[in-house]
Amino acid sequence: MKNLSSDDYVQGVLAGDRVLLARTITLVESNARRHFELAQQVLTQLLPHTGGSIRVGITGVPGAGKSTFIETLGLKLTQLGHRIAVLAVDPTSSISRGSILGDKTRMEMLTREKNAFVRPSPTGGMLGGVARKTRESMLVCEAAGYDVILVETVGTGQSEITVRSMVDFFLLLLVPGAGDELQGIKKGVVEIADAILINKADGENKVRAKAARTEYNRALHYLTPATEGWRPRAYTGSALDGTGIDKIWSVIETFQEKMTEAGTLQARREAQMQAWLHTVIVEQLKQNFYDHSAVQAALPGLETAVRQGTLPPTAAALQLLQIYKTTPEK
Known part of the structure; x- marks a missing residue:
């Protein structure tokens, strides 16, 4: 090649x-x-x-039906004439290999769509590295004409905050009939959502889903909205039979229109780009520091001194930084 x-x-x-x-x-x-x-x-x-797409982040605990939801939504949007790109953020993939082939096989119908592009998460490295690659992949997809970017969090924990920092709208998927403690959803994740979808609201789950929706709407009423000027709400739907999917897309479109008109969206994107700049600087400095041959030579001895309690960690760190600043790289 x-x-x-x-x-x-x-x-x-x-x-x-x-x-x-x-x-x-x-x-x-x-x-x-x-x-x-x-x-x-x-x-x-x-x-x-770049910049011409609606950027939507989607999270939810394992079993919430994220992949089925993304495929159902993606197929509906391609039928409406949209071009969809699906990207994943999964800092765990380098260990578990969970998403490397998983996304492709789980979204089989969507990957066959000519107006859809599904990209599994890049492997290897810490969340920061995976996030940079996902952000840059998002820009490439926008330049290629994809007008809806769906970013899925596959890993848990910090990846939700990271995806929130690169999208316009953040959607949290939950399942009916399970309390917060069973779903592993922290209050912090609910606080960063622009909408909650109680998925799998079909068959016998319908009643439980409606009860969960009421409960979350009550909770959301007392939380500070993640986006100024927008009141997040909970909805019910089923990715399996397609009910409620049109509604959630309508909510996302309304959000985009209102926030664009208010200037909130532009301000959010500018702030995201600025924060990204500083994140990249920190990552690059860290990598350069640990790659420095003089630092690599001095580090084991100083680590031993810190472990044995003969040198305070701060003093050891300052010594290493001094070495990095004053020793030319070979």
């Missing part, structure tokens, strides 16, 4: 070439320094063509 120039990547993405889109995302995900530099050239050229 021939090496491509930055122009080759850019022209392919802008033309909507799916093969070149996939290759561009692979380039963006690469940890190799030569790929990193080329990827940044490509992204700089693509940047003027």
